[in-house]
Amino acid sequence: MxxxxxxxxxxxxxxxxxxxxxxxxxxxxxxxxxxxxxxxxxxxxxxxxxxxxxxxxxxxxxxxxxxxxxxxxxxxxxxxxxDAPGLSAALTDAGYDWPDGQDVIVLGAGGAARAAVHALLGAGQRVWIVNRTLERAQAVAAHWNSPHVQAVSAHAAPWEAAALVVNASSAGLNDPDQTPLDAAFLTRLSAGALMYDMVYKPAETRMMREARAAGLSAENGLGMxxxxxxxxxxxxxxxxxxxxxxxxxxxxxxxxxxxx
Structure with a gap:
């Protein structure tokens, strides 16, 4: 490109x-x-x-x-x-309307997750970081030292209130059938929620398929x-x-x- x-x-x-x-x-x-x-x-x-x-x-x-x-x-x-402004622009293209103070769940605790937190926090969102290793998520949250960024387990995340879920983990990148999240959590999201997967190849990951099966909008990371x-x-x-x-x-x- x-x-x-x-x-x-x-x-x-x-x-x-x-x-x-x-x-x-x-x-x-x-x-x-x-x-x-x-x-x-x-x-x-x-x-x-x-x-x-x-x-x-x-x-x-x-x-x-x-x-x-x-x-x-x-x-x-x-x-x-x-990555941070790239994600913001891609989310806008995907129809996210940036409601002030909205709950957003970010999956992952690496550099991509940090970029997502920076973009979302800067736009007035409340960010909940979920990672398989909670300690790594806590380290990311501590980097910002903000009450609007919290590290939680998947079970403690505010799924029902979230308008957006961003997969910033590498799950699905090398194996399209790999997912960072049990599909049962996606069913707890409201019908208008967006699932944005930073993975762009394959164009459709298992998480995207499961999100759509739950009635959600899902986009891959090509726009970002x-x-x-x-x-x-x-x-x-x-x-x-x-x-x-x-x-x-x-x-x-x-x-x-x-x-x-």
Whole structure:
């Protein structure tokens, strides 16, 4: 999709995916300081580990405690997090109307969950973090030290009151039949609730299917991926490419039968 963005903006550039082992992260980040390199995106498990390797951080990256975008300028590396605004834009596209003080349940306790909490808390939502390991969820909640962010077990979460559930865990990413949550919890949500799964491949996860079976709206993470990519591309190049360019490229690259 970034290659499509380069073409749309009339810029000469390329975007390559590289698999980097945790032990090689320091050297890979240092390599971004080479002339001609605009920056990089980071995925699991590097979003938090890269923080001390950068020269500066955006307010969002510092608040979230995770980086997904690195911008190279004159030998210096700046860390940013476009996941949070990307999620906000994707939720708006999915029809979430951001009622003030609404209960939202976030599943997971990693960098993606931190980005979700940052976006939701900043929009005036009450966030309940649910994770298989409660201690990890408590650590995320403690990062914000806010009465509007609480870590709870799945059984203690306010399902009946929640208007939105965000899956920010990796469940379903490698195995489409894996789910972070028993489907019985989804049946406790009101009919107007939205289940947003950050997983975008496969296009439909088991959790999405179970949410729809419970009468809920369900969306995958393709919109978030496109929106965060647009913001990263703008940070690297200064070019403001429409999000539709990224979405169209993602959909064109999806294997047959993986359109959702």
């Amino acid at each position: 970034h290659r499509a963005a380069f073409a749309h903006a009339g810029l000469n550039g390329t975007y390559d995916a590289l698999r980097v082992a945790p032990a090689d992260l320091r050297s890979a980040v240092a390599d971004l300081r080479r002339p001609g390199v605009l920056g990089a995106n980071l995925s699991l498990p590097h979003k938090e580990a890269a923080l001390p390797l950068l020269d500066s951080l955006s307010e969002a990256a510092r608040a979230i405690g995770a980086v997904n975008t690195i911008v190279h300028r004159d030998g210096a590396l700046h860390g940013d997090n476009t 991926l496109a929106h965060q990519a647009r913001l990263a591309f703008r940070a690297w190049t200064g070019a403001d490419v429409p999000v539709s360019v990224f979405l169209n490229a993602l959909q064109a690259d999806a294997p047959a039968g993986d359109q959702g």
